[in-house]
Amino acid sequence: MDLLLKDAAENLTCLGPDSLSMRIGLSGPPGAGKSTFIEKFGKHLTGCGHRVAVLAVDPSSATTGGSILGDKTRMPELTVDPSAYIRPSPARGHLGGVTRSTNEAIVLCEAAGYDVVIVETVGVGQSEISVADMVDLFGLIIAPAGGDELQGLKKGIVEMCDMVIVNKSDGDLLPAAMRTQADYLSSLKYARPRWRDWRVPVLRVSSVTCEGLEKLWATMTSYRKLMLTSGQLLQRRREQQRTWLHSHLQEAVMTEFMNTGGMAAVLADMEKKVSAGIVTPGNACDELVLKYKQLLK
Numbered sequence: 001m002d003l004l005l006k007d008a009a010e011n012l013t014c015l016g017p018d019s020l021s022m023r024i025g026l027s028g029p030p031g032a033g034k035s036t037f038i039e040k041f042g043k044h045l046t047g048c049g050h051r052v053a054v055l056a057v058d059p060s061s062a063t064t065g066g067s068i069l070g071d072k073t074r075m076p077e078l079t080v081d082p083s084a085y086i087r088p089s090p091a092r093g094h095l096g097g098v099t100r101s102t103n104e105a106i107v108l109c110e111a112a113g114y115d116v117v118i119v120e121t122v123g124v125g126q127s128e129i130s131v132a133d134m135v136d137l138f139g140l141i142i143a144p145a146g147g148d149e150l151q152g153l154k155k156g157i158v159e160m161c162d163m164v165i166v167n168k169s170d171g172d173l174l175p176a177a178m179r180t181q182a183d184y185l186s187s188l189k190y191a192r193p194r195w196r197d198w199r200v201p202v203l204r205v206s207s208v209t210c211e212g213l214e215k216l217w218a219t220m221t222s223y224r225k226l227m228l229t230s231g232q233l234l235q236r237r238r239e240q241q242r243t244w245l246h247s248h249l250q251e252a253v254m255t256e257f258m259n260t261g262g263m264a265a266v267l268a269d270m271e272k273k274v275s276a277g278i279v280t281p282g283n284a285c286d287e288l289v290l291k292y293k294q295l296l297k
């Protein structure tokens with residue numbers, strides 16, 4: 001695996017910016033129609049000659065020992081498409097393990113010739129934040145809302161996204177979809193732009209009629225073009241590399257710490273003292289590091 005990754009990384013550094021793949025992250029509340037959307041959008045892209053990989057990040061799979069949702073049945077048409085590859089969420093360790101193997105899988109998929117890599121978050125929690133740190137474009141998928149509220153979405157997610165996609169913009173839901181689009185547009189109007197010259201668009205699509213998919217892809221490609229020509233895409237990827245290095249290092253150091261003779265028990269004891277207010281968290285940390293260093297001598 002490591003050798004494969006090394007080869008893949010070397011191949012990627014040989015490629016010019018134009019041959020970089022498009023990494024798209026997608027997140028959205030349950031019921032937004034994510035699977036249906038990815039299936040139809042993926043088919044649209046393979047129909048245009050692209051090779052599409054779909055990777056799911058489901059932190060709950062780490063505790064249940066596998067993807068709770070049978071990914072094969074979630075996207076039946078895309079699964080059998082020779083130009084597409086769907087990988088369910090890996091069940092390796094906790095969120096850190098799941099995200100690390102997803103990061104590696106992105107690079108492998110690109111080396112295997114997939115020019116569009118979609119990373120989907122399944123379930124809720126920290127995964128959206130991790131996924132936003134892996135991709136070139138982070139999209140939020142929502143369904144038409146009844147009221148004018150932002151569907152109880154965590155505010156942070158809206159702030160992180162580069163594009164909002166209002167799915168189910170069809171039939172009886174069309175008027176509500178238009179209202180939702182207007183609500184998001186007005187709430188995003190005053191948001192601080194994350195990227196130079198890019199205002200977060202709110203696009204309506206239907207995964208049933210496939211309306212809006214072409215325009216969505218055109219918007220994604222113009223975003224990519226802007227990010228590439230302005231140098232922001234490469235800058236974003238470089239920053240992400242550093243973020244991941246730090247995240248992997250933190251995890252590795254913590255594992256090392258916990259596996260060093262009795263430190264897990266010392267930490268558990270210290271947690272009790274901190275909870276009881278006997279020691280401050282800062283002092284507890286200093287004591288733990290000191291103890292750890294003594295053990296290493």
Ligand SMILES: Nc1nc2c(ncn2[C@@H]2O[C@H](COP(=O)(O)OP(=O)(O)OP(=O)(O)O)[C@@H](O)[C@H]2O)c(=O)[nH]1
Pocket residue numbers: 029030031032033034035036037069074122123167168169170171173205206207208209
């Ligand atoms: N009318 C309409 N219904 C849709 C559309 N997309 C999805 N649906 C329906 O919405 C429901 C939920 O869709 P799913 O694709 O399972 O999406 P989800 O609930 O976000 O679940 P996950 O993708 O598994 O996270 C299903 O009954 C779909 O048929 C659409 O564009 N229009």
